[in-house]
Amino acid sequence: MMRYMTAETINLEELAAKARAGLDAATDEAALEAWRVAHLGRKGTLTSVLRRLGSLEMEERRRIGGEANKLKAELEAALEEKLSDLHGQRIAATIQEGQIDVTLPGRSKRVGRLHPITQTLRQVVDIFVSLGFSVAEGPEVETDYYNFEALLLDRDHPARDMQDTLYVDYVRDGVYPFMMRTHTSPNQVRFMEEHKPPIRVVVPGKCYRNEATDPTHEWMITQIEILAVDEGISLADLKGTLFEFAKRMFGQERKVRFRCDYFPYVEPGVDMAIDCFLCGGRGCRTCHREGWIEIMGAGMVHPKILANMGYDADRVTGFAAGMGAERIALLLHGIEDIRRFYQNDLRFLEQF
Amino acid sequence: MRVSFKWLAEYVDIDLGPEEVGHRLTMAGLEMERIERVGGDWDEEFITVGHVLSVDAHPNADRLRLATVDYGGDDPLTVACGAPNVAVGQKIAFARAGARLIDGRSGKSAVLKPAKIRGVESSGMVCSEKELGLSGEHEGILVLDAGAPVGAPLSQYLGGSILDLDVTPNRPDWLSMLGVAREVAALTGTVVREPEHTYEELDDPAPARVSVEIADPDLCFRYVASVIEGVKLGPSPSWMQERLNAAGMRPINNVVDITNYVMLEVGQPLHAFDFSTVGGEKIIVRRAKEGEKLITLDGERRELTADMLVIADEKKPVALAGVMGGAESEVTEETQTILLESATFHAPNIRRTASHLKSRTEASARFEKGLSPELAMVAAQRATKLLVELAGGRALHGLVDNYPAPVKEIRIDVTRRRLEQVLGIDLPTSTVREALTSLGFGCKWEPPEHYQVRVPYWRTDVDIPDDIAEEVARIVGYDQIPTKNLGGDIPPAIPQPLRDLRERLRDALAAAGMQEVITYSLTTSEELKRVLPEGQLEQLLRVVNPLSAEHEYLRPVLRGSVLKTLAANVRQREGEVALFEASRVYLPRSGELPDEQEHIVGVVTGTRDDRWGRSSDEPVDFYDAKGYAQAALQVAGVEGTFEAAEDFGLLPGRTAVVSAGGARVGVIGQLHPSVASSFGIDRDVYLFELVVDDLLPAVQAGVAYAPLMRFPPVVQDIALVVESSQPAEDVRRLIERHELVLAAEVFDVYEGEGVPADRKSLAFSVTYQSAEKTLTDKEVARAQSEILKRLSDELNAELRG
Ligand SMILES: [Zn+2]
Numbered sequence A: 001m002m003r004y005m006t007a008e009t010i011n012l013e014e015l016a017a018k019a020r021a022g023l024d025a026a027t028d029e030a031a032l033e034a035w036r037v038a039h040l041g042r043k044g045t046l047t048s049v050l051r052r053l054g055s056l057e058m059e060e061r062r063r064i065g066g067e068a069n070k071l072k073a074e075l076e077a078a079l080e081e082k083l084s085d086l087h088g089q090r091i092a093a094t095i096q097e098g099q100i101d102v103t104l105p106g107r108s109k110r111v112g113r114l115h116p117i118t119q120t121l122r123q124v125v126d127i128f129v130s131l132g133f134s135v136a137e138g139p140e141v142e143t144d145y146y147n148f149e150a151l152l153l154d155r156d157h158p159a160r161d162m163q164d165t166l167y168v169d170y171v172r173d174g175v176y177p178f179m180m181r182t183h184t185s186p187n188q189v190r191f192m193e194e195h196k197p198p199i200r201v202v203v204p205g206k207c208y209r210n211e212a213t214d215p216t217h218e219w220m221i222t223q224i225e226i227l228a229v230d231e232g233i234s235l236a237d238l239k240g241t242l243f244e245f246a247k248r249m250f251g252q253e254r255k256v257r258f259r260c261d262y263f264p265y266v267e268p269g270v271d272m273a274i275d276c277f278l279c280g281g282r283g284c285r286t287c288h289r290e291g292w293i294e295i296m297g298a299g300m301v302h303p304k305i306l307a308n309m310g311y312d313a314d315r316v317t318g319f320a321a322g323m324g325a326e327r328i329a330l331l332l333h334g335i336e337d338i339r340r341f342y343q344n345d346l347r348f349l350e351q352f
Numbered sequence B: 001m002r003v004s005f006k007w008l009a010e011y012v013d014i015d016l017g018p019e020e021v022g023h024r025l026t027m028a029g030l031e032m033e034r035i036e037r038v039g040g041d042w043d044e045e046f047i048t049v050g051h052v053l054s055v056d057a058h059p060n061a062d063r064l065r066l067a068t069v070d071y072g073g074d075d076p077l078t079v080a081c082g083a084p085n086v087a088v089g090q091k092i093a094f095a096r097a098g099a100r101l102i103d104g105r106s107g108k109s110a111v112l113k114p115a116k117i118r119g120v121e122s123s124g125m126v127c128s129e130k131e132l133g134l135s136g137e138h139e140g141i142l143v144l145d146a147g148a149p150v151g152a153p154l155s156q157y158l159g160g161s162i163l164d165l166d167v168t169p170n171r172p173d174w175l176s177m178l179g180v181a182r183e184v185a186a187l188t189g190t191v192v193r194e195p196e197h198t199y200e201e202l203d204d205p206a207p208a209r210v211s212v213e214i215a216d217p218d219l220c221f222r223y224v225a226s227v228i229e230g231v232k233l234g235p236s237p238s239w240m241q242e243r244l245n246a247a248g249m250r251p252i253n254n255v256v257d258i259t260n261y262v263m264l265e266v267g268q269p270l271h272a273f274d275f276s277t278v279g280g281e282k283i284i285v286r287r288a289k290e291g292e293k294l295i296t297l298d299g300e301r302r303e304l305t306a307d308m309l310v311i312a313d314e315k316k317p318v319a320l321a322g323v324m325g326g327a328e329s330e331v332t333e334e335t336q337t338i339l340l341e342s343a344t345f346h347a348p349n350i351r352r353t354a355s356h357l358k359s360r361t362e363a364s365a366r367f368e369k370g371l372s373p374e375l376a377m378v379a380a381q382r383a384t385k386l387l388v389e390l391a392g393g394r395a396l397h398g399l400v401d402n403y404p405a406p407v408k409e410i411r412i413d414v415t416r417r418r419l420e421q422v423l424g425i426d427l428p429t430s431t432v433r434e435a436l437t438s439l440g441f442g443c444k445w446e447p448p449e450h451y452q453v454r455v456p457y458w459r460t461d462v463d464i465p466d467d468i469a470e471e472v473a474r475i476v477g478y479d480q481i482p483t484k485n486l487g488g489d490i491p492p493a494i495p496q497p498l499r500d501l502r503e504r505l506r507d508a509l510a511a512a513g514m515q516e517v518i519t520y521s522l523t524t525s526e527e528l529k530r531v532l533p534e535g536q537l538e539q540l541l542r543v544v545n546p547l548s549a550e551h552e553y554l555r556p557v558l559r560g561s562v563l564k565t566l567a568a569n570v571r572q573r574e575g576e577v578a579l580f581e582a583s584r585v586y587l588p589r590s591g592e593l594p595d596e597q598e599h600i601v602g603v604v605t606g607t608r609d610d611r612w613g614r615s616s617d618e619p620v621d622f623y624d625a626k627g628y629a630q631a632a633l634q635v636a637g638v639e640g641t642f643e644a645a646e647d648f649g650l651l652p653g654r655t656a657v658v659s660a661g662g663a664r665v666g667v668i669g670q671l672h673p674s675v676a677s678s679f680g681i682d683r684d685v686y687l688f689e690l691v692v693d694d695l696l697p698a699v700q701a702g703v704a705y706a707p708l709m710r711f712p713p714v715v716q717d718i719a720l721v722v723e724s725s726q727p728a729e730d731v732r733r734l735i736e737r738h739e740l741v742l743a744a745e746v747f748d749v750y751e752g753e754g755v756p757a758d759r760k761s762l763a764f765s766v767t768y769q770s771a772e773k774t775l776t777d778k779e780v781a782r783a784q785s786e787i788l789k790r791l792s793d794e795l796n797a798e799l800r801g
Helices: A014-027 A030-037 A045-055 A056-095 A118-129 A158-162 A187-195 A233-248 A303-308 A324-335 B018-027 B177-188 B238-247 B256-265 B347-356 B363-367 B373-390 B416-423 B429-440 B465-476 B496-512 B525-531 B557-570 B622-635 B673-676 B692-700 B728-736 B777-795
Strands: A141-143 A179-180 A199-208 A220-231 A257-261 A266-275 A292-301 A314-324 B002-004 B033-038 B047-057 B066-068 B077-081 B090-094 B099-104 B109-111 B115-117 B120-122 B124-126 B162-166 B201-205 B211-214 B222-230 B271-274 B282-287 B294-295 B300-305 B309-312 B317-320 B337-345 B394-397 B398-401 B410-415 B440-448 B450-457 B577-589 B592-605 B607-609 B615-619 B641-644 B650-662 B663-671 B685-691 B714-723 B741-750 B759-768
Touching: A014 A030, A014 A045, A014 A056, A014 B673, A030 A045, A030 B557, A045 A056, A045 B115, A118 A324, A141 B120, A141 B592, A141 B663, A141 B777, A158 B271, A187 A199, A187 A220, A187 A303, A187 B416, A199 B120, A220 A233, A220 A292, A233 A257, A233 A266, A233 A292, A233 A324, A257 B465, A257 B685, A266 A314, A266 B465, A292 A303, A292 A324, A292 B211, A303 A314, A303 B211, A314 A324, A314 B607, B002 B222, B018 B033, B018 B162, B018 B177, B018 B759, B033 B177, B066 B124, B077 B120, B077 B124, B115 B440, B115 B663, B177 B256, B177 B429, B211 B222, B222 B282, B222 B373, B238 B416, B256 B363, B256 B373, B256 B440, B271 B317, B309 B337, B317 B592, B337 B347, B337 B373, B347 B363, B373 B394, B410 B416, B416 B465, B429 B450, B429 B465, B465 B592, B496 B577, B496 B592, B496 B615, B496 B622, B496 B692, B525 B557, B525 B673, B557 B577, B577 B622, B592 B692, B622 B650, B622 B663, B622 B685, B650 B685, B650 B692, B663 B673, B685 B692, B728 B741, B728 B759, B728 B777
Parallel strands: B201 B394, B211 B282
Antiparallel strands: A141 A179, A199 A220, A220 A314, A257 A266, A266 A292, A292 A314, B002 B162, B033 B162, B047 B066, B047 B090, B066 B077, B090 B124, B099 B109, B115 B120, B222 B337, B222 B394, B222 B398, B271 B337, B282 B309, B294 B300, B309 B317, B410 B450, B440 B450, B577 B592, B592 B685, B607 B615, B641 B650, B650 B663, B663 B685, B714 B759, B741 B759
C-alpha cells in the first residue's frame, strides 16, 4: 500500500542539517528572509513536512510531528537570534560612524527675560494670591482726594512732609488737584468704594516721589499694597499674614520683627523687619549692622477711613501693608545701587 | 532729634546702656538711627580736665603765651598757647604728649609729640573744640564748666553717647528731652523728674507792665508773657553750652541759649524781645497787613501777606509768629528788660508761612506739628526761672496769660472688647492700666467693660480708642501680640482681564527672545518731539515741579523712552538687540484724570545670530519685528492682520497697521532713519506698538474650537506668479476661501531670473481637507484648478511653469 509514506522518506535530520547550514551562511537581512521563506515559509521545507504528516500512521505521525515541531521552534529561535545580532551590529556600526562632539554649543536660541522688577512683583503678588487675595490696579495719576485726603492726610498734615509730591500742571480752584501718586495706598480707598467686606486685595503699581536719587533712593518706585478687611481681623492677623509672606519670600527659617511706627492712615501702625538673611542677624553692610532689615510699613486701617467707606467701623476692622519691589529685589540679589533698575543696562538686566 | 544720654539722665534714672535704650525706643515707635559717641577716641590717660594756674608772656613770640596747667599729675606743665581766650582759673581740656588729636590746621588725626615752640619746651596743649573733634571751632580754646574735676579723663567728663532719633510727625513731644525721658521711663519702669520751674519774683505784677491782645484767636490759642528786668547779656554757662552743642545747636548768648535750651528740654519754642522796642507796652497777635514789611533776625527783609500771623506792638510787627523774630526787637548788650514769649499757634498756619518764606526753623518744626497750649505755661515758667538764675534777671510777679478758650482734657471711653478686637488679645486690665499710667495717661477701670482714659496734655496725637490700643500695644511690646492666620471666608476672586492679558503678552515676548525694560514714566520734551507729530506736545500733561527737565512730561507713548534705552545699549552690542516695554501711557482728558492705557512697544535692530550665536552679516528686518508681534498675538489667542499704512516716525512703504477682531490694535514698521539718528542710532530699527486695551475685546471674543478631522489631509505646494506689488496676504486669503482648503501658508518669495521683471513668485503650502471623507486625487485636482481660475480672474496670478 503506497498510501502511507514511510518514516524514511521524511528525513528530518537531513532537512535540519541543510537548514542550519543555510542559516549559518546567511549574513544579511535579505538572505535571512530568503532562508525563512525556503524553510519556514508557507511553501518551505519544514512546512511541507508538517503538511504531509497526515499521510503517516498514527504512531509515526506523533513521533515525526513532534520532532518536526521541535525543529521548527529551534529554527525560529535561531533566526530570531541571528536577526537580533544583525540589528545590533547595524546599530553598533551607526554609532561608530555617527559619533558627534557633544561638547559643541547648542544651536543658538535667543532667550529673552523679564525685567527684575517684573519678576519680583510677580513673586510677591503670587504669594498673596495663594493666600486668597485678589489682584487689582489703580491709576498712577491720582487726585488729591485719593492720594491724601481720603487717607486722612489733610493739606496741612505734617506727614505730607514724608511724601514729596510731583503735581500735574493743571489748576482747579487755585490748587493742583492731580498728582503722580506717591504710594499705592489710594487703592485702599478706591477698592473699598467698589467692594464690601470681606476684602483681600493686593495692588501693585508704580509710584513717584519728588526726591533726589542716590544708591538707596529712586524717584520712581514700584509699591505693593495689601489690604484685608472683615469682621474679626486684628493686629494678630496682620502679624500672621505678613510673617507667612516673609517666610515664603525670603525663606522658611526667617524671623520677623514687628515694631510700632506711624502712618496717618493706620492705627496702630507697624513696621515689619526680617532678620538679615545675608548675615543671619549678626550684622552686616546690608542690614546696617543691625541684623534686621525693614521691608514693610503696615497697620490696622484707621477706623475713620472704614467709616468714611460706609462700613460699620465698630464691627469691621482691617489691616493694610505696603512694600517696595525695588527694595526687595535689591535685597534678594545683593544689588548695590537702586538706580540700576531703570538705567536698563542690558549687562545688568540679562543677569536675572 | 539728637538726645545726649547724659542729659537724658537728668530727667530719668537709666540702668541700661544707650544701645538697649535705643532699641526699646525703636520698638516703641521712636526709631534710633544711630548712636554717636562723643569723645570715644579721647585717651583717658593723656586727655584730662586741666586747671589754668597762670598765664605768662612767651619770651620769643608776641602772639603766644605760656600757660601753666594743673592736669592732675604730680607737677603742673607749662605749655605754649596761641588762643586769645586762655585765662587764669579756667577749667580746660588738656592733652599731654602721646594724646591723639586732630590737627587744627590740616584736620588730620595725629599723635601729639613734645616740641620746642619758639625755643620753649612744650609737652602738652590746651585744646580747641576742633582739636577734640567736637566741632570746627578753632578760634579759641574750649572752656569747661568751673565745676569740672581737675585730672578727670575728659572722655568721662565731657564724652558720652548721643542718640540720633527719627521723630515721627505725630509726636511733637518727642522733639524734647522731657518727652523722650517720659518714653524711656515708661519703657524701663521708672518715673520722670520734671524740671523745676519755681523762682523768686519781684513785687511788681507783670500784667501791669504789659498787656497781650490776641486779635486772631483762630491762629493763636494762648499767649503767655513774662517780664524780666536787669538781664545781663553774656555767655551762658558751659554746661548749657555743652548740652546745646550735643543737641546740634550753636550757643549764642545766655538769653538766646536759655530759650533754645528750654525748647529742647520741654518742646515749646520761646522768644525773647527787648522790651524797650515794644511800643506802647502792648503785644498784639494779629494777621499781617498785606504788604507789611518785617526785617527778620536773619537780616532778610520780608514782605508779609494777610494770611501770616505776626506779633506786633501798637504800630508795627516785631516778629513773625512761630517762625522767626524781628531784627529790631532782638535782645542786645543794651537790653535792660526782656519780654519772654511762650505761645501756641495754629499749626497749619505756621507750616504754610514757614514753607512760603522758605524758612523752616527749629521753632516752626515744633509749632507745625501742633503743640498743647498747656505747654506754653510750663515753658514760660521754666525759662523765666533760668533767666533769673543764669542771666542775672529779676522777674516781675506773675505771668501775663491770654488764653481765650482753654482746651479741655481729652477723655476716651475705651472698651475691653475694642482692645481685643484691634489687638487680637484680651490683655489683663492691670497690664492695660500700667502701660497707660506709665506714659502719664490717667486710666480708671470700670468693670466689666470700660476703661476711662484721660490723655495727658502733651499727647496731642491721641483722641480715639484705637490710639489707646496702640499705646498699650507698644508699651507691652508688639512681640506680645499673638500671630494668627486670616480666617473667615475667602472673598470672591475679581477678574482682571486687562492685567492678565498684559502679563501674558509680557511672557510671550520674553519667551520669543525679547528683553523687557522698564523706563521712567516722565520724560523730556525733546524726546517726545522726536516721536510725536508737531503740535501734540503742547497738549500733553507735565508735572509742575519736576526733579529735572529729564522727568517732566507724562508720556503719551512709550516709543521715545524705549528708543533711548535702545540707543544706550546698541553702542556696546553686536548682533540682534530686541527690547520691549509694557507700561502705562497718559492721554490727557479735559478736567479729568488722564486716560491711562496699557501699551507695549518692541524694538529690534542689529544682525541675526548665526548657528554659533554670533552676529551674522544678515541684518534683521521688518519680519523679525513682525515675528515678535505675531508671537505675542498668538499667545493671546488672536490672529492679527497687517495692512500697509503710514504712521508718524515710521518709514512709508515699510509700515503696517495691526488689527485684531476688526479693530486697530497697533502699528508696526521700520523706524524712519531720521528719527533713528535723532536718537543717535545709525542702523535700521524695526518697531511695533500694541495697545493692550484695544486688543482686549478681540482676546475676550475667545478662540473658536474646531473639532479634529477624522479624514487625512492632502498637502500640496503651488508656486504662483503675481505682480510685484501684490500683497501675499490677499492671495493667501483667496486660496483659503475655497471650501476644501483648511489652510494656506506662504513659504517662499522669489524675484529674479525666470520671473518677469515686474512680477514675483509666491510659494504656498495648501492643506486640503474634508470633514466628510478622504479626498481623492481627482477632487484635489479639481479644487486646485478652481482656485487657480479665481486667482487668475481676481488677482492676475498664474501658476509658475
Ligand atoms: Zn546683615
